[in-house]
Amino acid sequence: MKRSISRIALALALSTGAVGAGAAPAMAQDIKISKEFRPTAAELQQAVQGAKEDAAVTAASQQAQQARQAYVSAREPAAKQQAQAQLTAAQNGVDQALGGIRAKIDAAAAATTKPDDKYFVGQIALTAGQLMFDPKLQKRGIDMMLASGLAPAANVPTYHYFSGALAYDSGDYAGAREALPKAIAAGYTENDVRMLLAESYLADNMHEEGLVKLNDAIEARQTATGQPQTDLVFRGLAVAANNGLNDQAFEWALRTLEASPTADQRKQAYSVVASLSPYTEEEELDLLRLMLRENAISDERQYLAYLYQTDPRLRPGEARAVANAGIEAGVLDRNAQAVTETLSTANARYDSVLSELNTDAAGARNAATGKDAMTLADIYLGYEKSSEAAALYRVALEKGGVNKEKALTGLGIALADMGQFAEAKSTFEQIQTGNRTSLARAWMAYVDTQMAS
Template sequence: MKTISKLALAAVLATGVSGMALSVPAMAKDKKEEAKGGLKLSPEVLKAAQVAQPAIAAKDFATAEPALAQIDAAAKTDDDKYIGAALRYDLEQQKLAAAQAANPNAPINETVLAGPLDVLIANPSTPADMRGRYTYRRGALAFNGKQYPVAIQYFQKAKALGFTDPNLDLQIVKAKMESGDVKSGLADLDASVTASTAAGQKAPEDFYRYAISKANAAKLKPETFAWLQKYAVAYPSPKTWRDVIVTFGLQQNGVVTLDETQKIDLFRLMRQTKSLADQNDYLEYADSVNRRGLPSEAQAVLKEGMAAGKIPATNTMAKTLLADTGTAIRNDGPLSGLEKKAASNADGKLAAGTADAYLGQDNYAKAIELYRLALSKGGVNADDVNLHLGIAQAKSGDKAGAATSFAAVKTTPRLETAQLWTAWMNAPAA
């Protein structure tokens, strides 16, 4: 998410006096001219301003400085003070720009702009259409100085004054975030994203990543998870999905803490979203399901990784796992015998385990049948079975059935895993 860069607003928020015609005071002209409402400058101020203005435009700071000092000494009216502050603001902007051009890496002290900006904001002679601009620039000054509560006040005042800028709402968000009011900043950012979506415009990817980063750093787990889902739906690429899944439950200090069994369902989602990134992802996934007694799924994952060039053919662990899974598949034999036992068992545990094995073989019809049998017999973790039933239905193309099964999952962390699978079903094609 972009910040306000120093001096970036100079051209946009220039006072405009550099091109203003500074001539004889309006009071000395006829009534028709006076009615136009131009600046009525004191003679001393006008004379000094006519020297300062072209000197500033020419970057002749040595000439401009004493002329501005004369204006400050002679200023009596609001118009006098306005022209002095406006020219001072332009001069200081020019000096900062020149210093930055001479040494781009040197620190910039923008505090010199605060004085003239405060005068311009408060002065009755400041044109109404410029007051909001100066207020916004003053907010940017406070923001760059890490005075975030002050920046928020100026930004909100600029908005109330009618100033419009595509970055204004987002600068308020960032100021709130940096000041520690993360929840309010997230709510404002969500409103901005929602408004963009309603207008047919896609909010930038940086907005989602910024929200996730700030919410996660503040340990706001529900908010972090909500933004992870929004991000996955808005930008459903393999990279996005990997970032979302890893942040959710595969990294240390993730949104939730998962055991190995629960992580398998996230690896399954990574496989479904083509977001398994490297040999470590494939090998950890294959090793986990193999140790859980699902050699067919482990073997399929390994072969996919090798075919995609993600697992080198010389990888020792992959070779060992392939040999082990081949042996286990031969020793286990067909699953039909387990089906018969599952049907006669008093509870649904064997039915659920056999369904998991069928899911690993991509035999979704059989998996769905046995998950339903397990639920009807009971004696199983219903959330676990409903989650796996939903996965089987989703992969089979039955999105309506999957949505119902996922909605039946009620407890953390399976609830959130089910919601991620639901987000995948609802996301547009990558």
């Protein structure tokens, strides 16, 4: 049964750094200023010409740069507000050093009617925005250059990217979502553009759409690098889990297991899978078996659930192993009633059940169906007698009359325990229906890790 993830405590470290737009695109372009616009153009040109050599402009621009860095670094609301005030003041200082360039740009933009004039004003706005470290003004300039229709065709994808990146930097996430797809559609692939598009959704709390775009970014990176994008996949898990998207969280947790995660990421992924899985008790038992092998059982509740499902009367070997593992991990209290009763029953039954197994195995091989073979194989598995378990799982599959997916799961586990990882993986791959398909994915991720180690 699925359980709500709202109470699962996940220490999910998410990057919150600002996304820099990088160097602005080159502005060089042959344009012809209209006769009536030349006086305005000359005034604008004079305002920015030689700005880098002007000591007052340089000093004001440096202050704006420092203020921008402080604003980006600020995290607490009060600090952010103070940094914003300082940034605004610093940008106003640059504006004054440039002779009130903002007002001049506003007036010129309102007066432009011809493409060349519009492109020129866009260049000036971009330059002024760079000096002020003002992404909004930079974006305005680039958008005017694009709107003029005179941007060099080869540069248009790049211009769209910078328009989107600057929008993101200024908190205009809708503007980023408008511009970045145009860059992607035009073939732009640099600066992790797909990831920035995903971030523009996530930053606006559009989590479902953001996860779709995040998946696109992951696929693009994997294609480019040939490497699993572990941190990005885990980011998807974090977004889904922390925003109540339970179905997506379950899938992203499985993907995290498949993406060569760190030990901590693996444990958190298993926690999500265990909490949100649609598994029956029999299926959950095979998940807990996997989690024990991965050292991913982290709380008492899971250990006790495992003990309950093994039943020390039926599977004393496995029940004893699980109880001892929980005690050694410091999660189970040796003196707790459930633990002492489990160990007492398991120890009392251990030898007799094993003897019965060895006696009953021959009869199971001669039975009309594979039911008895399946039962015995499952118990052998708990005694860590993987060879005997694998043989009987094969008998069960051959004779039929059993849950095929369950038998394949057990056989895959036994093969993995014997170190026959390639055969184990091919066995898990045969599971194609029902809940056990996702369970098989988790086991295959484990097998892949073992083969790589």
